[in-house]
Amino acid sequence: MKRPHYFEQVLETARLIPEGRVSTYGAIADFLALGSARMVGWAMKNSFNSEELVPAHRVVNGKGELSGRNAFEHPDLMAELLISEGVEVKNNKVVRFSEVFWHPREMYE
Template sequence: MIEPNFYERVYAFVRRVPRGRVVTYGQVAACLGAPRSSRAVGYALRALAAGHDVPWHRVVNHRGQISPRYPAESPMLQRLLLEDEGVRFDTQSRIDLSAYRWHPEEPS
């Protein structure tokens, strides 16, 4: 069961991810002490209200790919936002996680 403040903890963690870096859903969940809750991380990001300050676009799947979202234009927006921050995609629309993954112990 997900604790009541889990979404807020997700948002606080994602706010720490620096420009030009990404994290995975599973990485966020593990860092929050809930390693089996990667889907709940996705639900939290999908539940964001308009006008929020959470850089949701910096969270990708474990393959370094953008996961489908609703509305349908969100994946393209996510890619554009990441590219604007200097994140590069390969020919299969993947991000090299060894180059762009942020680790919380790194300075922001």
């Protein structure tokens, strides 16, 4: 079954998030004019079925919380991957979230 076109747009946008930075479901939805962060969440949850690597660990909720961590092989993996890239995580939340936040429109600034 073919994935919806917006899935591919979300996954392609997620691949652009620089290492050591995070974006949010809402920022990606805003950038793609999807109107719903939930659509981005759905696409990210299904990104594990993608043939190409998608850095899903770099997408967090608007508060910087690792709300998608349960979609990973084990719940701590999302934090471990972020920490390995230099992003500080405490209690499943990105520390200094505003400093590492990346909005896709930054590509055009």
